[in-house]
Amino acid sequence: MDMPVAKKKLGLKERYALMTRGLDWQTTYQPMDKVFPFAKYEGIKIHDWDKWEDPFRLTMDAYWKYQAEKEKKLYAIIDAFAQNNGHLGVTDARYVNTLKLFLNGISPLEYMAHRGFAHVGRAFPGVGTRVACLMQSLDEIRHSQTQIHSMSNYNKYYNGMHSFPKMLQRVWYMSVPRSFFDDAVTAGPFEFMIAVGFSFEYVLTNLLFVPFVSGAAYNGDMGAMTFGFSAQSDEARHMTLGLEVIKFVLEQDPDNLPIVQRWIDKWTWRGYRVLTLVAMMMDYMLPKRVMSWKEAWEVYFEQNGGALFKDLARYGIRPPKWLDQIEFDKDHISHQAWSTLYQYGGASNFHTWMPSDEEMDWLSAKYPNTFDKFYRPRFEHWRDEQKKGNRFYNMTLPMLCQTCQIPMIFTEPGDPTQTCYRESTHKGMKYHFCSDGCKEIFDHEPEKYKQSWLPVHQIYQGNCFNPGVDPTAEGFKPLPVVLDYYGVGFGRDNLDFEGSEDQKNFAAWRGAATTNV
Amino acid sequence: MSFALTIEPLGQMLTVEEGQTILEAALRAGIYLPHACCHGLCATCKVQVSDGEVDHGEASNFALMDYERDEGKCLACCAIPQSDVTIEADIEEEPDARNLPVHDYAGSVARIDNLTPTIKGVWLDLDRPMDFQAGQYINLRIPGESAPRAFSIASDPRDGSRIELNIRHVPGGRATTWVHQQLAQGERVQLSGPYGRFFVRESSHEAQQLSYLFLAGGSGLSSPRSMILDLLARGCTRQITLVNGAREAAELYHHDEFEALADAHPNFTYVPALSAEPEDSGWRGARGFVHDAAKAHFDNDFREHKAYLCGPPLMIDACITTLMQGRLFERDIYTEKFISAADAQQARSPLFKRI
Incomplete structure (x- = not known):
């Protein structure tokens, strides 16, 4: 008689391999290179896709079950927040402008990340990589949706959040985050993975999410804070995918090293430039501050990133280029950016203001070597002028950097009194840049970046007016028609916070909620 | 009180102290569990509790759902055992691990000799033989010390009744000073073992036709010696190379x-390297550090190997970098380095798991 033998249980790795590997086949009536047309042109050499080590072992059924319960929890909290008029519990209505920045500039990028991962997931010949990209693609569309839902409650009460997909495409400063992602999704699949999977999701993600999520927590916004916790349990998976990608690519062939190094240099710089908006948000827009931009950079990049690049050195990877300039600029960029958005407060889709005395003292304490010397006098001057009824609005259009599309507001490495200008000539045309980093990125791929859709150029070329507008008409004023095209209501969605509808409504509603008048 | 923790699929059993998390206990025992945030938010360290009770501590409701708690999942970084616990974790199975049980042993010093001016060889006759895997270590009780000290076994595992330890004198170190100045032939000793997950991955060498590379420095020669004696005695025919570093002859x-073994076994190569030998001493072998000698010997190409590293931290670090630049990566590199709870806390990137 046969004795029953207890079958040894499969380990998680074996189980996962049985469910996810060996799913594809060698094609016969079409060459594999035609089935995966983007897999080789970037020069990355992969010899053995089976060496890919699954960074997480998650199956679709487990994914749905887990995410469904997480989403249920999140929506219960969002509902409770909405029903309790949670928006009246935030520190003050200036806080809502950080949400406008996020909803207009970041949430649509989550959607672009969804598209990007879906696309590269299709493009990789390795099945393990494809499954990992599919999972992240699903995460990203969920993040986009849950962010929009978390913030939609504010749209009922506050201005400037009514047409974020259109604004991302049209409003001038939104071209900064949008062009970053357009650049990534139009790159090849390996570059996209280093750009978004590694550089953004691993190296820079904490600098984006911690300030917004902690900012929400510090300022009484439970809806946005809960979204953050819900997303964080996905971010860890994204980070391990980013790390696996870079290890896999570097281990496959020594020829991959210089290509990957160039991408790390490029995408760290590109990402850092986009984070200028976060720097400004942290130092100027949160009524209750979390930490300064400089402190965040030191903790999340210099310390954590330093440990990473020390380990990557074993593969021959060196830290990203231009770090010395970033190190110098961490004392400056948030002030330079806020000065710019303040001046162009007539052309944007949120409110700006000058910091109070107490806020200026906080800035002096956080930036002891630069704030009082370079920025406070300008801000005090603007505040005095505003008190006299001369709120300064800059009515000219700024020159933009061809690569990062930020106005040329940054200063020379080592000299905060000189604006930094760089230029290159390509096929007889001159292109302008804000920095050595942006110039070098252009010089390597001029045919790509010469196509940049620069909002200022587009306005001058007459491409930012609604149909029927006649710029040759007598007394033509461009600003109102451009704002019309943006979908921005002049004086309602923009200008100074002081005297805005948001400010008045919030005060009235909070008054109604806390008194019997 | 402390509880027993069994980690599947390894089958490894270890002790968790009161209030200690599963993650901390595993890392201290040299078993890497995937983890990242270390405070219950990211869910990287999620494991299945297949037996026993845990307290979920600070685990976030978004990282560990209610239905997962019902199914017996926990976050290892927060979970504190409330009874003896068995977990199933996402770790590699090791077909070559024998997962031998740890026992207490008593024995006496059969012989104690100077191997070098700073290293003593200590031969212990155990009252009953110990079954161990080449590369493992024992914990030796030191008179007057509450914590035992770990020493790798330097001898061939086929003789479990007489084991050899090679112990370097650490100036100011109480345990090694006791070994060097007081321990004498005939003295009774208490020890426990075998411990550790440093052993040769023979089945992978066979399946993928990989050669053996041992890099040893200082008194880190013990484990590689035991491994090499074991492999050669069992008739291993793959290429085996030992690069052994010391300051001077x-x-x-x-x-x-080792020279005699190299003469007797054509598949064994012995590369001694001296880093501070006087220029005029007549030494004809390699000069420099272990990683330099290895790089020169293999012409900077370590592919088709698995490497076993044993020695001081700086040597291990330099060797890993050299191996990786010679195209041998984490999956083929093994070290005897322990991951302590302090390592889990420090700002170290999660790029590498074991090395």
């Missing part, structure tokens, strides 16, 4: 034995 030990 007087600090080389078991040198004649």
Whole structure:
């Protein structure tokens, strides 16, 4: 008689391999290179896709079950927040402008990340990589949706959040985050993975999410804070995918090293430039501050990133280029950016203001070597002028950097009194840049970046007016028609916070909620 | 009180102290569990509790759902055992691990000799033989010390009744000073073992036709010696290379034995390297550090190997970098380095798991 033998249980790795590997086949009536047309042109050499080590072992059924319960929890909290008029519990209505920045500039990028991962997931010949990209693609569309839902409650009460997909495409400063992602999704699949999977999701993600999520927590916004916790349990998976990608690519062939190094240099710089908006948000827009931009950079990049690049050195990877300039600029960029958005407060889709005395003292304490010397006098001057009824609005259009599309507001490495200008000539045309980093990125791929859709150029070329507008008409004023095209209501969605509808409504509603008048 | 923690699929059993998390206990025992945030938010360390009770501590409701708690999942970084616990974790199975049980042993010192001016060889006769895997270590009780000290076994595992330890004198170290100045032939000793997950991955060498590379420095020669004696005695026919580093010729030990083994076994190569040998000493072998000698010997190409590293942290670090630049990566590199709870806390990137 046969004795029953207890079958040894499969380990998680074996189980996962049985469910996810060996799913594809060698094609016969079409060459594999035609089935995966983007897999080789970037020069990355992969010899053995089976060496890919699954960074997480998650199956679709487990994914749905887990995410469904997480989403249920999140929506219960969002509902409770909405029903309790949670928006009246935030520190003050200036806080809502950080949400406008996020909803207009970041949430649509989550959607672009969804598209990007879906696309590269299709493009990789390795099945393990494809499954990992599919999972992240699903995460990203969920993040986009849950962010929009978390913030939609504010749209009922506050201005400037009514047409974020259109604004991302049209409003001038939104071209900064949008062009970053357009650049990534139009790159090849390996570059996209280093750009978004590694550089953004691993190296820079904490600098984006911690300030917004902690900012929400510090300022009484439970809806946005809960979204953050819900997303964080996905971010860890994204980070391990980013790390696996870079290890896999570097281990496959020594020829991959210089290509990957160039991408790390490029995408760290590109990402850092986009984070200028976060720097400004942290130092100027949160009524209750979390930490300064400089402190965040030191903790999340210099310390954590330093440990990473020390380990990557074993593969021959060196830290990203231009770090010395970033190190110098961490004392400056948030002030330079806020000065710019303040001046162009007539052309944007949120409110700006000058910091109070107490806020200026906080800035002096956080930036002891630069704030009082370079920025406070300008801000005090603007505040005095505003008190006299001369709120300064800059009515000219700024020159933009061809690569990062930020106005040329940054200063020379080592000299905060000189604006930094760089230029290159390509096929007889001159292109302008804000920095050595942006110039070098252009010089390597001029045919790509010469196509940049620069909002200022587009306005001058007459491409930012609604149909029927006649710029040759007598007394033509461009600003109102451009704002019309943006979908921005002049004086309602923009200008100074002081005297805005948001400010008045919030005060009235909070008054109604806390008194019997 | 402490509880027993069994980690599947390894089958490894270890002790969790009161209030200690599963993650901390596993890392202290040298078992890497995937983890990242270390405070219950990211869910990287999620494991299945297949037996026993845990307290979920600070685990976030978004990282560990209610239905997962019902199914017996926990976050290892927060979970504190409330009874003996068995977990199933996402870790590699090791077909070559014998997962031998740990026991207490008593024995006596059969012989104690100077191997070099700073290293003593200590031969212990155990009252009953110990079954161990080449590369493992024992914990030796030191009189007057509450914590035992770990020493790798340097001898061939086929003789479990007489084990050899090679112990370097650490100036100011109480345990090694006791070994060097007081321990004498005939003295009774208490120890426990075998411990550790440093052993040769023979089945992978066979399946993928990989050669053996041992990099040893200082008194880190013990485990590689045991491994090499074991492999050669069992008739291993794959290429085996030992790069053994010391400061000067007087600090080389078991040198004649390895030269004799290299003569007797054409598949064994012995590369001794001296880093501070006087120029005029007549030494004709390699000069420099272990990683330099290895790089020169293999012409900077370590592919088709698995490497086993044993020695001081700086040597291990330099060797890993050299191996990786010679195209041998984490999956083929093994070290005897322990991951302590302090390592889990420090700002170290999660790029590498084991090395």
